[in-house]
Structure formats: C-alpha cells, structure tokens
Amino acid sequence: MKVDLTKIDQMIDKYSSEEDVPYISILQDINDEYRYLPEEALHRVSKKLAVSMSQLYSLATFYKCFSLVPKGKHEVQVCMGTACHVRGAPRILEKVCQGFKVSPGKTSEDGEFSLETVNCVGACALGPLVVMDGKYHGKLTLNKIGKLMGGYHEKEDN
Amino acid sequence: MKKKITSPWDLEILRESIKENRVSGKPCVSVCCGTGCMASGALEVLSSFKSLLKQKGLDFQLDTKLTGCHGFCEQGPLVVITPGDILYCRVQEEDVEEIIEKTIIKDEIIERLSYVEPVSGKQIIKEHDVPFYKKQYRLLMANNGKLVPTEIEDYMALGGYSALKKVLENMTPKQVISEIKTSNLRGRGGGGFPTGVKWQSCFNAPGDPKYLICNADEGDPGCFQDRSILEGNPHSVLEGMIIGAYAVGANQGYIYVRREYPLAIENFGQAIEQAKEYGLLGEGIMGMDFNFNVKINRGGGAFVCGESSASIASIEGKVGEPRDKHTHATEKGLWDKPTVLNNVKTWATVPIIMEKGAEWFASIGTEKSKGTMIFSLTGKVNNTGLAEVPMGMSLRELVFDIGGGVPNGKKLKAVQTGGPSGGCIPENLLDLPVDYEKLSEAGSMMGSGGLIVMDEDTCMVDVAKYFLSFTKDESCGSCFSCREGITRMQEMIDDITRGKSSLEQLELLKELAQVVKDTSMCGLGQTCGNPILSTIRYFEEEYLAHIVEKKCPAGVCRDLISFSIDSELCTGCGRCLKNCPVEAIQGEKKEPHVILEDQCTKCGICREVCKFDAVIKI
Numbered sequence: 164m165k166v167d168l169t170k171i172d173q174m175i176d177k178y179s180s181e182e183d184v185p186y187i188s189i190l191q192d193i194n195d196e197y198r199y200l201p202e203e204a205l206h207r208v209s210k211k212l213a214v215s216m217s218q219l220y221s222l223a224t225f226y227k228c229f230s231l232v233p234k235g236k237h238e239v240q241v242c243m244g245t246a247c248h249v250r251g252a253p254r255i256l257e258k259v260c261q262g263f264k265v266s267p268g269k270t271s272e273d274g275e276f277s278l279e280t281v282n283c284v285g286a287c288a289l290g291p292l293v294v295m296d297g298k299y300h301g302k303l304t305l306n307k308i309g310k311l312m313g314g315y316h317e318k319e320d321n
Numbered sequence: 322m323k324k325k326i327t328s329p330w331d332l333e334i335l336r337e338s339i340k341e342n343r344v345s346g347k348p349c350v351s352v353c354c355g356t357g358c359m360a361s362g363a364l365e366v367l368s369s370f371k372s373l374l375k376q377k378g379l380d381f382q383l384d385t386k387l388t389g390c391h392g393f394c395e396q397g398p399l400v401v402i403t404p405g406d407i408l409y410c411r412v413q414e415e416d417v418e419e420i421i422e423k424t425i426i427k428d429e430i431i432e433r434l435s436y437v438e439p440v441s442g443k444q445i446i447k448e449h450d451v452p453f454y455k456k457q458y459r460l461l462m463a464n465n466g467k468l469v470p471t472e473i474e475d476y477m478a479l480g481g482y483s484a485l486k487k488v489l490e491n492m493t494p495k496q497v498i499s500e501i502k503t504s505n506l507r508g509r510g511g512g513g514f515p516t517g518v519k520w521q522s523c524f525n526a527p528g529d530p531k532y533l534i535c536n537a538d539e540g541d542p543g544c545f546q547d548r549s550i551l552e553g554n555p556h557s558v559l560e561g562m563i564i565g566a567y568a569v570g571a572n573q574g575y576i577y578v579r580r581e582y583p584l585a586i587e588n589f590g591q592a593i594e595q596a597k598e599y600g601l602l603g604e605g606i607m608g609m610d611f612n613f614n615v616k617i618n619r620g621g622g623a624f625v626c627g628e629s630s631a632s633i634a635s636i637e638g639k640v641g642e643p644r645d646k647h648t649h650a651t652e653k654g655l656w657d658k659p660t661v662l663n664n665v666k667t668w669a670t671v672p673i674i675m676e677k678g679a680e681w682f683a684s685i686g687t688e689k690s691k692g693t694m695i696f697s698l699t700g701k702v703n704n705t706g707l708a709e710v711p712m713g714m715s716l717r718e719l720v721f722d723i724g725g726g727v728p729n730g731k732k733l734k735a736v737q738t739g740g741p742s743g744g745c746i747p748e749n750l751l752d753l754p755v756d757y758e759k760l761s762e763a764g765s766m767m768g769s770g771g772l773i774v775m776d777e778d779t780c781m782v783d784v785a786k787y788f789l790s791f792t793k794d795e796s797c798g799s800c801f802s803c804r805e806g807i808t809r810m811q812e813m814i815d816d817i818t819r820g821k822s823s824l825e826q827l828e829l830l831k832e833l834a835q836v837v838k839d840t841s842m843c844g845l846g847q848t849c850g851n852p853i854l855s856t857i858r859y860f861e862e863e864y865l866a867h868i869v870e871k872k873c874p875a876g877v878c879r880d881l882i883s884f885s886i887d888s889e890l891c892t893g894c895g896r897c898l899k900n901c902p903v904e905a906i907q908g909e910k911k912e913p914h915v916i917l918e919d920q921c922t923k924c925g926i927c928r929e930v931c932k933f934d935a936v937i938k939i
Contacts, residue, residue: 183637183638183656184638185618185636185638186638187618187619187621187635187638188618188619191580191619191621221640222621222638222639222640225621225623225640225641225797226621226622226623226640226641227621227622227623228580228619228620228621228622229621243542244542244543245542245543245699245700245737245740245771245773245787245788246542246543246699246700246705246773247542248542248784248787249700249701249773249775249779249784250700250701254924254925257924258902258924261902281581281622282540282542282624282791282795283540283541283542283543283544283545283581284356284581285356285357285539285544285545285548285581285582286356286357286360286394286545287357287394287543287545287697287699287700287705288357288394288395288397288699288705288706289357289360289361289394290699292360299359299360299361301360301361304929305924305925305926305929306900306926306929306930
C-alpha cells in the first residue's frame, strides 16, 4: 500500500499544537486509515515529533488496536466475552477458523479474512456473536454461522 | 449559532424557552438505538418509521425519536409509543407499516409484538408494567430512553445542568466536596473508595494544574452499563465532570473510552461540542471565573488500562503499565500532577446528589453502600439487560424477579460477579444482599457491575479456565508473579479439564493463586486468583470429578465427554451425517446412525441439528 505522506502529516498536525501530544491517538488515526500501521508512516511520526521508533513500536505492540501487518479484505471479530463464552462462543470461533481457514490474530493465506477475538463488544443479549466488517451477527448457532460464512464464500466466488 | 449562557439565570430562561417549544402533546415513537438494539436492526426500523410517516402525511402530527439504550437488550429493537406507553419488542422493519396502521392510526394493540413475561406467560402492553423495569430504581438510567442523546436541549428540558447551576451559583468547592462526603458515594468502578475523600485529597494536594479523568475503559467482559450511559445520556457524565472540576480545582479533563464503543465516543464528542457552544464548557463557564475543557482519549484495547494508574499512563502516551500506589494519583497522577479519576457511573451520580441532596442519596442503599448500582445481567438469564437497583437488593431478586430466571427450565448453578477479578457465588448464597462488603466476604467483588448467570450446563472449572486465559492475555507483564504465575495456573487448570491432573496439583493451584494475589502490584494480578479460589471453595466436587473420576459433570470439557446416538430415537434422517464437518457419522438412510468415536472432534454440531434429541453427551 502506498502511503501518502501529506496525509500522515495532516494527521500529525491535527494534534501537534497540543502540549501533551497524544501519540496513541495519532497512531490510532493512521491505523484507522490504512487498517494497519505502515512502517513508512511510523518513520514519519518518529521524525516529525522527535520520538524514537522503539517507543512507537512499544505502543504498536502493546495495544491490541494496532496491527503492524496489513489486514485482509474482510475483518471478522468473534466476541469471547463471558456472556458469549457461557453461550458457546468457543465453538463458534472454532467453526470460523475452519470455515475461513484462519487463526485468531492472523489473516488467511488468500488475504481475504482477518480474524480477531475481542473481549466483549457490549451486546451481551445477542451472544454468541461475531462482527463481520462492522456488521453485528448475533444469537448464533453453529448452523447459522455456517450459513453466514457460506454467503461470504459465495461473494468471493462471484 | 447558539446563544452563550453567560449567567445561571440565562440557563433558566433558555430551559423555559425549550420547554415552551416542546409542549406539543404530540404522539411520539421512540426507538432504542443503543449498541444492542442497533445490532439487531433498530436504525432500519427508525428510518422506516420516518419514511412511511412522511409518505402517509403523518410526519407533522407525530414525532420520531432516536434514543439511547433502555437497558432491556434481550427484547431489542424496542419501540415505545407515547401517549399510552405502549412497548413493542423485537421490532423489525417489516413490522413498521402495521404499527402505523393499527396502533398509531386506530389505537389497536398488535399482540405479537407485545412483551410476553417468560415465567407467567402473561402479555404486557405498557412499558412501565414490565417486571424487568418495575423492580428497578432508576436514577442514573432514569432518562435513558426519554431523551435524544445528541441533543443538549433534550437534556436541558429534563432539568439538565441545573445541578451545575446550583453549584456555581451557591456553593464553594469545599461545600461541594463536603456534600459528596455526606452522601457517602463510593467509587462505582469496583473499588468502592469514598469519592468525597478522594476529591478532598486532590483539593488539598499542592501542585498546578490539576487534572480530572473519567474512566470509561469498561473492559470487564459482560459489562455494558458505562457504555449505555455514555451513549444514552452523555451530558449527565459531562455535568458530573464539570462539577467535580469546580470542586477540586481542575481545568482540564480527559475521558478514556474503550475503542470498542464507537457510538459512545461519537455521542460524548457531540455532547462536548454542544456544551461548548452554550458556554457550559470552556472559558468562563456560565459567566463565572471558572474554566474547564475535556478531551476524549480512545483506549487501545488493553484490559489493564481500566486500572487507574495504567489508564493515566495510556493518556500520557505510554504503554499501559500500572505503577505502584505508594503515592496516590490525587497527589501525583497525570503528568505527575494532582489528578482525580472516577468511573462513568460515579460522575453521572454527582449531579443527582447535588440536585436532590446528600441526605436523600444516603437514605438509599445499605449502611456502608449508598445509592443504586447498575448491573449488567447476562449469560443464562431470560432478560439480558441493565438493572439499576438500590444497593442491598438480593442476588435472587436480581436474577429471578428482574432477570426473569434461567431459560429453558434449567437449574441455576452460580452467579459470577465482578468480571475476571470477581468470583462465583453458588445458588445457596443467592439471598445475599448485594453491596461492596457482602460480595467481598463471599469471595467475589462488586467490580463494575457485571452479573453473569450460569446454569447446570456450565462447567465451573471451564469458567475458571476462561477467566485465567483472559487475564493471561491481558496481564501487562511487568510483574513476574502475574506474568508467570497466571501462565502456570492456566497450564494446571488446563490439565484438570483434560483429566490429566492430581489432587496434589489442585493444592498447588490453590497455593499459587494465593501467592499471585499477594505478590502482584496492581488490581489485575491481585484479583486474578479470585475465580479459581471461589470456584474451588464452592464447587470442589466439580474439580474432584474432573481429577478423580475424569468426568465433566456439565458435559463441557471436551476431553472428558463423548457423543453417541440413541438408536431408539434416531430416525435415520441423515441431518447429522450431512452436517458433520469431519465425516465421523455413518449410517444408511432411515436406519439408526452411529458416531465413529476416534474421528469425532466433539464439536457438537450433530447435537444441534438433530430434531429428535437422539444425540447424547456422556
């Protein structure tokens, strides 16, 4: 992915007038834009704000919201909160891993699906649930999730 | 451009003019658009109402309102029609036309959309008659569902910012702090520290500037009350923060919100902008010599950042590692300056106390825990949702009267409170009145108010294992005892669930859980042993069944169960055979099928798809 440095500069400038430069917020904005943190962008932040790369990497690896590798075309999050867990989330996760050929925290080899587990999205009444590309699918059974994934595979085939 | 409020008097004039414009008596359709309802299609329902009313030319006679979370998430999307207070549950887009035609035009009730009480099977038409709401005592959530969260005028019409007016007009910071002390308000983030004492020490601390933080990093899985308040009534939190800033002498505030709550971030951001436009935030608030600003920081998805010193580190732009508490944040907090940090619910309670008086507030609740607490009822319970109740209500009332009991006639086994730091309370202790001390005595804790119901199909060893894997992933790793201790504990409990453990190992596990508790620096490590110790304390027989008999009584732990097909019940329909992902089922059509045990991965799909309950778990 080509990184547009003027865009990165704008993101940095948005905050740099503040005395307490929120590095995390800047990285979050970059991550929102590219769905990961391109190395080039991190170098730019490091240079412009005179902050070491190691400090930026420590943030990027500590916080779960950042990724240092590009994400797949579709982002799938399986909620593993307690309420979902007691309603059978582990089996749903297993089925998603099988169906999309991907393990948690990784992207499938064809670059289609990135899978993450999240600890509660706060929609416990709908448990177990997955979020696919920002859309919630709740009250899942193994059967329902199978059908849902089937739909995604069909999309890919067409 | 809004007209700035330059004196307390201005606010009242503005409020009156808002109210005058609103006295229309128009019927109104409110659609709950909290995260839960939105996930089940509430926005589509709302837009469908708007477009159909316009089409029929009724949009001038009827208001449509997008409200925040009502807390009755199990039945969402919720629609409430006033006058009449008619509640419709699980409304979908295709129901909207019928609601307009029958209920709005002809005043008829649509029975299939009304709420049916799960225990008695009774149909309930009006929202205020629903038992789930009836037994609650809503203070913080009173206006959720009555106002549009993104309209400050709605909040003002309901009396919003009058507590701030009262404080700025008639009270000194010292008087505000003493009022909070008298109210006996304790931190709602779970620790239960007296809020007034915290404010007082920040007020007394030398150092300038002073900071104020609202902790909205609601990381406990199965908790969503902070989310619901921020989404549904953001101004109540903001007003509390402004009052707090006035009391302790802070000019800059931060709110640290979980990134998993985009709607809460959005709504709170709008609340900040609107308060600024009216001069209730920024320089010279209400024309007084008092400045205060608030910035939003999005969390980075680390559970440990719900711990106060870790969230402070995160706001400073560092990794979220807690620090030791020899020096309190009220003396050296954010950027080493005096800082007062409270949870969302604590801030939202402040305007209520200021408005109604500390004595009134202190009259609710138990001797040591005052006011109300919001619980997130989740898990194996009929009415998943938010229940705000006076402190001291029993767990049994919470689960059965408000939560509507356990689904499918199953037996309740335990209630887990306090998230990964809490413990499991068995059925025979359910009459326990809920407050900070009572829950701690029972080996659990209040935490931020999560309450997860577990039935006979839940394995307590598996639950303990779940919490350990959670805390293992979320430990920041700076203390050796927490980083390594949790890993070792998880290995031990994993062995138990596989039937590869011994009674000596169980003793060692207990000992290690206690050691990690005693030797860790922050709350995460100090409490991560609670789920283990409380499940061993109350459900030792389940542990023994796994260790000695190599059996999982609840049928959850995969290595200790097996599936088979009852040849009497099996009709040979072939559904299980077709759905088995590993081809572990054989059988001729219309003949009883069998499961090949060596190939079976125990995924349970066959059991789910069988229409004759022929697949049995042993």
